[in-house]
Amino acid sequence: MGRPGLVVMDGNGCGFVGKLMRRALLIAVPYVWLLALFLIPFFIVLKISLSDVELAIPPYTPTLDLSQGWSGITDFFSQLDFENFVWLTEDDLYWKAYLSSVKIALISTVLTLLVGYPIAYGMARAPAEWRPTLMMMVILPFWTSFLIRVYAWMGILSNEGYLNQFLLWLGIISTPLTILNTNTAVYIGIVYTYLPFMILPIYSSLERMDESLIEAAEDLGCSRLKAFWLVTIPLSRPGIIAGCFLVMIPVIGEFVIPSLLGGSSTLMIGKVLWEEFFSNRDWPVASAVAVVLLLILVIPIVLFQRNQQKQTEAEQ
Amino acid sequence: MNRLSWFNAVSLTLGFAFLYIPMVILIIFSFNESKLVTVWAGFSTKWYGELAQNEAFLNAAWVTIRVAVFSSTLATVLGTAAAYVLVRGGRFFGRTLFSGMIYAPLVMPEVITGLSLLLLFIGIGLDRGILTIVLAHTTFSMCFVSVVVSSRLVTFDKSLEEAALDLGCSPAQAFRLVTLPIIAPAVISGWLLAFTLSLDDLVIASFTSGPSATTLPIKIFSAVRLGVSPEINALSTIMIAVVTVGVITASLVTKRAMVRQKQDELAAARTE
Numbered sequence: 001m002g003r004p005g006l007v008v009m010d011g012n013g014c015g016f017v018g019k020l021m022r023r024a025l026l027i028a029v030p031y032v033w034l035l036a037l038f039l040i041p042f043f044i045v046l047k048i049s050l051s052d053v054e055l056a057i058p059p060y061t062p063t064l065d066l067s068q069g070w071s072g073i074t075d076f077f078s079q080l081d082f083e084n085f086v087w088l089t090e091d092d093l094y095w096k097a098y099l100s101s102v103k104i105a106l107i108s109t110v111l112t113l114l115v116g117y118p119i120a121y122g123m124a125r126a127p128a129e130w131r132p133t134l135m136m137m138v139i140l141p142f143w144t145s146f147l148i149r150v151y152a153w154m155g156i157l158s159n160e161g162y163l164n165q166f167l168l169w170l171g172i173i174s175t176p177l178t179i180l181n182t183n184t185a186v187y188i189g190i191v192y193t194y195l196p197f198m199i200l201p202i203y204s205s206l207e208r209m210d211e212s213l214i215e216a217a218e219d220l221g222c223s224r225l226k227a228f229w230l231v232t233i234p235l236s237r238p239g240i241i242a243g244c245f246l247v248m249i250p251v252i253g254e255f256v257i258p259s260l261l262g263g264s265s266t267l268m269i270g271k272v273l274w275e276e277f278f279s280n281r282d283w284p285v286a287s288a289v290a291v292v293l294l295l296i297l298v299i300p301i302v303l304f305q306r307n308q309q310k311q312t313e314a315e316q
Numbered sequence: 317m318n319r320l321s322w323f324n325a326v327s328l329t330l331g332f333a334f335l336y337i338p339m340v341i342l343i344i345f346s347f348n349e350s351k352l353v354t355v356w357a358g359f360s361t362k363w364y365g366e367l368a369q370n371e372a373f374l375n376a377a378w379v380t381i382r383v384a385v386f387s388s389t390l391a392t393v394l395g396t397a398a399a400y401v402l403v404r405g406g407r408f409f410g411r412t413l414f415s416g417m418i419y420a421p422l423v424m425p426e427v428i429t430g431l432s433l434l435l436l437f438i439g440i441g442l443d444r445g446i447l448t449i450v451l452a453h454t455t456f457s458m459c460f461v462s463v464v465v466s467s468r469l470v471t472f473d474k475s476l477e478e479a480a481l482d483l484g485c486s487p488a489q490a491f492r493l494v495t496l497p498i499i500a501p502a503v504i505s506g507w508l509l510a511f512t513l514s515l516d517d518l519v520i521a522s523f524t525s526g527p528s529a530t531t532l533p534i535k536i537f538s539a540v541r542l543g544v545s546p547e548i549n550a551l552s553t554i555m556i557a558v559v560t561v562g563v564i565t566a567s568l569v570t571k572r573a574m575v576r577q578k579q580d581e582l583a584a585a586r587t588e
Contacts, residue, residue, distance in 0.1 A: 023405070123328065141335050143562075144556055145516045147516070148342070273428075290432070
């Protein structure tokens with residue numbers, strides 16, 4: 001991992017030009033990689049979303065033919081149109097799927113926060129020598145396969161599953177509840193799999209908090225609940241914000257959870273995009289779905305990035 | 317206030333029960349004799365035996381491991397470079413775009429990343445297979461590596477490097493003797509993170525793999541769609557066991573390294 005160029009930015013060592021070259025190389029390699037494999041692919045998606053579907057390989061038209069020179073390029077642009085986007089507004093499947101994805105993401109973010117905050121709080125207030133172990137216990141499921149953690153709930157929530165067996169045995173219910181393949185199962189799956197993303201940032205902001213602030217607030221006449229509301233919550237706000245973004249943004253485009261735990265009535269845009277691409281083989285419409293999804297996500301992603309940058313700068 | 321209040325004790329117990337009970341049930345029922353996963357019919361390890369015979373799963377596992385090793389190594393190199401650039405690189409043209417491209421993949425829905433990479437590979441005429449999965453996995457996991465490494469770089473005292481240079485180290489020596497040992501735990505956990513992300517990925521791999529290269533998550537997903545099966549439970553148990561052993565070992569190793577570093581610092585402080 002020989003990458004000493006940057007270390008010596010203001011040291012002595014080798015010549016100025018060599019230093020500049022090494023710095024440029026160090027910046028250029030990851031930069032070009034991300035441009036080529038992250039940014040440019042989005043422009044390709046945009047281009048195909050403006051194309052027409054065709055029974056060919058690749059299944060869309062037009063393709064850019066540079067061998068014809070300038071006329072090839074003008075031809076290419078004149079054939080692009082917004083037909084696919086118009087189609088997205090005409091068929092109500094799509095906008096319903098967007099709306100319901102956003103709704104599911106918002107509700108499950110709130111649920112994850114409600115479940116995650118007490119756990120993070122308990123961890124941060126636990127004896128110091130327990131904390132590394134508790135931390136590892138939160139991280140462990142996060143390292144375990146996502147697919148397996150979703151799969152685990154299929155056995156629990158099905159009609160003859162463990163939860164129904166348990167409730168029947170307790171006598172709370174007399175007929176099995178239908179939970180699997182409903183939105184309830186989707187919420188449970190999301191809260192379960194995304195919980196570590198919520199707990200960890202909240203825990204790290206709570207752990208840094210100076211506990212004497214709470215004591216001071218209580219000495220000054222705050223009740224415990226009021227001190228929690230006026231001191232603890234505001235001080236853990238960066239963690240709450242980061243956690244909510246980390247849950248909400250990926251959940252909007254979630255595919256695995258709605259397709260394994262959700263039912264036919266569960267509309268999520270990630271699943272729609274997948275089916276448009278793999279089942280209907282309609283690449284232009286799939287691309288248009290992706291472009292609109294991206295437009296919806298741009299605002300939260302930019303806010304998330306600002307928040308992260310502010311955090312990093314505050315730490316520096 | 318070093319005692320656990322009853323509220324905190326209850327929330328921790330319930331929270332960890334919620335996190336762990338589903339996996340415990342999964343593991344228990346992987347040793348179930350019956351084909352019906354929800355009915356217990358006695359202890360048996362026969363599903364593990366059947367798994368070992370299943371050629372398709374073994375092949376997929378081998379593909380997955382190769383992809384994970386290549387992509388996580390590449391991602392560690394690129395991600396560490398990117399972290400350096402972000403933390404120590406100063407200002408350069410397009411820095412905002414660069415940091416945007418580092419943070420965006422962390423939250424980008426996988427369906428979009430997968431679709432866009434697939435369209436790129438088809439556009440440039442690259443055949444889909446192990447190579448394309450490696451390229452795709454490297455791209456999103458390098459961002460995770462970069463975040464992990466840069467959080468270590470931010471907290472690390474730059475004057476240590478400067479001191480080494482003042483004392484006559486060449487830049488290469490300063491990096492090898494001072495910087496690398498200090499950021500090593502972060503680089504290693506970055507690699508581990510990239511490795512598990514790659515092992516775990518279903519969506520991006522589904523888009524970027526061809527018929528010649530099926531990864532384990534793709535295989536598991538197509539089996540799981542048909543319902544719960546004891547064979548998948550056995551496979552999941554093995555994967556959970558591997559991850560558990562890996563995470564515990566890694567945390568013990570880093571803990572020991574941190575203790576040693578503290579001792580060294582104390583010793584250095586005493587000799588001053």
